Amino acid sequence: MSAGRMRQWALVLAGCLALSPAWSAPASAPTAALALAPSACLPGDAQLPGDPNCPGGIEALSLHRTALVALPAAKSGHPYLYRFQPSGGLPPYRFLEIGSGLPAGLSLSADGRVVGNTVQTGSWRFTLELRDQGDQVLRQRFTLRVIGPTVPKPAPEPKTIVDVPGERAQQPLPIADEIVTYLLGAEAISAIAPDAVPPAPVPDASAPAPAATAKKSNASQPRMPTALPPGLSSLDPDRPLPEDLDMLPPIALKPDAVPAKSAAKAPPVNYSVLSAGAAKQLQRLLLPLVGVEYLNRGLLLAALDDRVCRYAQALTRQAALDSRQAAPSDGQWRARCAEAWQTPVNHALLRADGRIAWQDLPLWLMPPPVRERLAAQAALHHAPYSTTAPIWQGSGCNCLLSARDGEVFGFFPGWHDPKLGLKVNFGLYEHIVTLAQPIDDDGHVALPQPSAEQLAFFDAANRFRTQLDLTLYRGDWRFLARLSPDELRARADRAASEARRLIDTPLARYFRRWQDKLPGMGGGQTLGDGLVLYLDQTPAVGSTDYSKFELFRDRLIRALIAELRQGERQYTLSLMIDGTDLLPRALLAGTSADAAPPGRWTVAQLADYLKLAEDPPPGDSASLPRNPYQSASKLSLKLLLMLPEPSSVSKKALRQYIDTVPALAGGQRVRFLRHILPLVSLGSTDAAQFNDDMLYFNDNFGGAALWPRPITLDAQSRQLDKSVRASILGGEPTENPVCDQVCNWRWEVRAVFALLALIAVVSLLLYLTSCRIRALGRPYQLYLLLAAIAPLLFGGLLLGCDPDLNTGTGAGKLSNILLIVVLVAVILSLLIPLLQPKVEKP
Known part of the structure; x- marks a missing residue:
């Protein structure tokens, strides 16, 4: 027997003596784990890379958080799940409970999960034994507390209201379960009109022209322009906007022809207005965004800012070429556009000499009042309940036989007119998201009453083997203020339980087909295959309601994971996340790669949900036989990340952020990226950029999620089909004619x-x-x-x-x-x- 093997048996014998009654510590003393120090190394026959202090040896077997001898408390009558994380030693690991210390209904599985549902309350102590392939043994005692249902203290009765503010009587009450989207209509574009423009300042002839001075200083060295000459406000209103903003028609700009005027002599005029030429130019700039629907206000504003900033950058580049000067870099424009409309302007945009600083050009093209007015006009309110169903097309069984490279989620909201909207091609989508079921103030999820059209669509989706996901929605959080933490948890648990019953509702409850009567050939069809959780219009970070919202959201996600994992079939749980709630704003602006995240979501939090849902393999996934990107449980978790425009920047910022965040390491980072599906609004970019985005999403993430236009032309539908098949579904096999x-x-x-x-x-x-x-x-x-x-x-x-x-x-x-x-x-x-x-x- 080798020296390393003898040492292992000696440790096991010492552990047995330490756990025997004669050698045990007093009951009041916490029991320590029998394990080597984290830096210890076993010189066994097999040599694996371990701790750097013991190169070539085997790292000692241990558990993460071994200092915690008390597990998170379980609640009587509720599902419970806790997973131990082993490290060191020689995988695979085996867990075993010594004795029977866990309450009835809970058990320790071989892979280290304490799972089940118990009604026995009290404090329970059990001994865990962990073994590895090299016969290392670790034993530790843990305490699990099972608490019963708490009876909330009766809240004091509130005072009776005696009056109501007069201005509130003239405002509509918000609807708790309505869904708000933003769509820039043709009416909003046509309403962009010139405002009253103040008279132009009279130039001072006595002021020296800066052109001669500039030429004398350094005529051969290109310099960056700090201002643009006049001409923008007097652009030809009938000149068409080029399709490619980087290829502008020649603009007659003469930077040295206009004499400068002292800024001190310029009259204090508010230039947050539009001239006739600027109004026409803004209309042409925003015309491609007409009919594109965005899921929130921030995404719409990001699209507006991107269009204006790209034009301003192209205009500045053209002016720099004409004057033989250096244009601002892409990084400078990216940083400026990220903050242009966020900081107040305390100076006149159009200077007395008729010039505009390049930093102020976006504000001149789209003044903040105009920007805010466009966002207000674009808001649309929808009822989540709908009786319409999308129109579908396709032949054969689902042409999408298997998502080998990436998956495609297709959203088809009920408020879109099926005759005018995008037709469902079952061969493109792995998941189709339709119905939106709101969560009410008490945590109930109502069972829908689908129409005959919707039932026919559900039947077609089942027939084509495309997964049908239902949406859980909540956009009003006023009810949080009156609830205690226990009441919030109870409502989250109730919503999760009813959501699972919702998607497990058999279609036979609504209608029965003649096919269902064939023995063994029918049945098994349910209302949904997965859930999409969309929590919108959340409270502001740092507010009193946000802490309660965060508690409710975390409990709801964990309860949904526990409920779906107990099912008898495969489920998919998707979380809709605003990209600006995860990515640092400075990273999107390109000013800092180490900026702090916004605070609404963290990568560590999402990675914890992923572990809880899918049981990913520990350590490096390259040595494991199964596909590390697939879930090891009955539940698959997806992260639908709503990317702001410009997508060419935000998609790379997302990849950079995931690559550098310290919460992920090794194979965990790759698995996390493959569970992200960027969500984009169709029509927000041109065809070339959309193709590039789809290829990037497929290569760097787990696919894409697509939000359609309410009105989709046949040519746009064919272009979408072509792009998705070429970028994401290129490796899909096709069915034979038979x-x-x-x-x-x-x-x-x-x-x-x-x-x-x-x-x-x-x-x-x-x-x-x-x-x-x-x-x-x-x-x-x-x-x-x-x-x-x-x-x-x-x-x-x-x-x-x-x-x-x-x-x-x-x-x-x-x-x-x-x-x-x-x-x-x-x-x-x-x-x-x-x-x-x-x-x-x-």
């Missing part, structure tokens, strides 16, 4: 198969039981041969082309087994007559 037809008519093919199998079985029984039938001889045997071949042919087509028989779970698994049994019976009916001896005629 399977395409079988999938279209698979219910009829199933019925024909059942009829032919019944005929074959009856014919075989007649042959075995009737002497007259057997006396027919060879003709009847040929008939049996044909009767057996026909169901074999149809059964083979169903096994190869019917998606319901390829699921491997639920009704698909039962149907598969039933079909195989029938085929075996048919084969036997073919073999028995051929092997049976002939009966001679009497």
Whole structure:
């Protein structure tokens, strides 16, 4: 026996002595873990890279947070889940409970999860044993407290209100469950009109012209312009805006022709108004954004700012070329546009000499009052309940057989007109998100009453094997102020429980088809396959309501994870996150790579949810046999991140932030990136930028989520189909024509198969039981041969082309087994007559 092995057995023996009654510590003293120090190293026969203090050795077996001897408390009658995180040693690890210290209903699994549901309250102590492949042993005692339902103290009765502010009576009451989106309509664009422009200042002829001085100082060295000459406010209103903002038509700008005027002599005029030329130019700038729907106000403003800043940058570049000067860099423009509309302007934008500083050009093109007015006019309020369903197209079974590279989420909100909106192509989407179910003040999630159109769409989605996800929505948080922390947790638990029951509601509750009556061939269809959690219009960070909101959100997500993990099938839980709530603003502006995050979401928090939901493998995933990007549990977690414009900048900032955040390391970083799906509004960028975004999303993240335009032209739909297939679905196999037809008519093919199998079985029984039938001889045997071949042919087509028989779970698994049994019976009916001896005629 090697010295390392003897040392291990000595440690195990010492641990047994330490845990025996004769050597145990007093009950009041906390029990320490029996493990080597984190820096210790075992010199065993196998050599793995371990602690740097012991190069070439094996790191000692340990648990993360071993100082914690008390687990998070469990609540009586509620699902509980806690996972121990081992490290060191030689994987794989095995967990075992010594004795029976856990309460009834809770158990310790072999992979280190304390899971279950118990109603036994009190404090429970149990001993955990952890072993690795090298027979290292770690034992530690833990305490788990199970608390019963708390009875909240009755709140004091509030005082009776005696009056109401008069101005509140003239304002509409907010609707708790309405969804607010932002869409720039043609009316808002046409309403951009010139304001009253003050008279231009009279130039002072006595002031010296700066042009001569500039030429004398350094005529050969390019210099960066600090101001633009006149011409912007007098642009030709009829000149069309070029499609590519970087390719501007020639602009007659003469930087040295206008004499300068002292700033001290300029009259104090408010220049936050639009001239006629500037109004027309702003209309042409924003025209491509008409009809594009954004999920919140910040995304709309980011799109407006991006269009204006790109034009201002191109205009400045053209002026620099004309004057042979250096233009501001992309980084300077990026930093300026990030703060242009955030800081107040205390000076006149148009100087007395008719020039505009390049930093003020975005504000001159779109003054802050105009910007705010556009955002207010773009707000749209929608009821989450809808009876309309998208119009779908496609043929065969779902052409999207498997998302090998990335997944595509398609949103189809109920307030879009199906005749004018984007048609659903089931071959493009792995997930389709439709219904939005609000969470009320008491935490209830109402069961929808879908219309006949919606039920037909749900049936089609099931038939095409596209996952249908339902949305949990909440956008009003006034109810938080009157609730205690325990009441918030109770409402979050209730919402999670009812949400799971919602998506598990069988479609047979609403209607039954003739196909469901076929034995083993129908049923198993439910209202949804997953949930999308969208919490909008959240309280401001640092406010009194935000702490309660954060508690409610965290409890709701954890409760949803616990509920969905207990299901009998695969689920998907998606979290909708505003990109500006995760990414530091300074990183988007390009001014700092180490800026602090906004505070609403953190990568560490999201990574914790990912571990809780999917049980990712510990350590480096490269040594594991299974796909590290797939969930090890019945739940898959997705992060739908709403990227602000410009997407060309925000997508790279997101990747840079994830690559540098210290909360992730090694394989965890790669897995985290593959669970992010950037969400973009269709139409917000041109076709070239959209193609580039899709390729980047597929290469660096886990796919993309698409929010459609309410009005989508056929050409736009074809362009979307082409872009998604070329960028994300390029490796998808296509169906052959035979399977395409079988999938279209698979219910009829199933019925024909059942009829032919019944005929074959009856014919075989007649042959075995009737002497007259057997006396027919060879003709009847040929008939049996044909009767057996026909169901074999149809059964083979169903096994190869019917998606319901390829699921491997639920009704698909039962149907598969039933079909195989029938085929075996048919084969036997073919073999028995051929092997049976002939009966001679009497």
